[in-house]
Amino acid sequence: MMEKQIECVINGRTVSLVVETHWTLSFMIREKLGLTGTKEACGEGECGSCTVLVDGDAFNSCLYLAADADGKTITTIEGLADGDKLHPLQQAFVDRGAIQCGFCTPGMVLTAKAMLDKSPDLSAEAVRYHMAGNLCRCTGYDKIFEAITEARDQMKKGDQTTC
Ligand code: FES
Numbered sequence: 790m791m792e793k794q795i796e797c798v799i800n801g802r803t804v805s806l807v808v809e810t811h812w813t814l815s816f817m818i819r820e821k822l823g824l825t826g827t828k829e830a831c832g833e834g835e836c837g838s839c840t841v842l843v844d845g846d847a848f849n850s851c852l853y854l855a856a857d858a859d860g861k862t863i864t865t866i867e868g869l870a871d872g873d874k875l876h877p878l879q880q881a882f883v884d885r886g887a888i889q890c891g892f893c894t895p896g897m898v899l900t901a902k903a904m905l906d907k908s909p910d911l912s913a914e915a916v917r918y919h920m921a922g923n924l925c926r927c928t929g930y931d932k933i934f935e936a937i938t939e940a941r942d943q944m945k946k947g948d949q950t951t952c
């Protein structure tokens with residue numbers, strides 16, 4: 790069994806720990822750090838439920854080795870709200886009823902965040918294209934896409950207000 794000492798920033802907090810080199814990032818986050826908002830469903834890179842942000846990009850944490858998180862900045866769903874104030878994407882998912890069992894929701898929200906942070910003007914069609922790697926077993930997708938486009942508009946308004 791091989792181990793590696795890593796240090797990374799998770800949701801704004803510096804974390805140092807020893808990981809076994811076969812651990813996935815999802816295992817580390819959920820089982821060692823107790824951040825169970827990250828959901829693991831397929832465990833093989835097919836569904837996007839386990840998505841987290843690594844240095845701002847969306848990754849399937851079930852396929853990402855914990856050892857490779859050394860020196861990275863990671864955001865999980867627990868790190869998105871600002872105190873009691875939900876991120877616009879989280880709020881839009883609630884407002885639009887885009888959550889049923891909720892298992893896909895953290896991954897959906899984080900994939901959408903990475904996408905909109907990079908491309909805030911994406912069309913509704915492009916949003917659907919970019920979200921293709923995130924599967925939902927419950928909602929039929931329309932409410933999810935409505936929530937993301939609503940949040941896109943809210944985030945753009947927010948950016949204009951602060952300029
Ligand atoms: S649990 Fe990681 S992609 Fe499905």
Ligand code: FES
Nearest residue numbers: 889893925926927
């Ligand atoms: S809300 Fe149940 S899997 Fe998406």
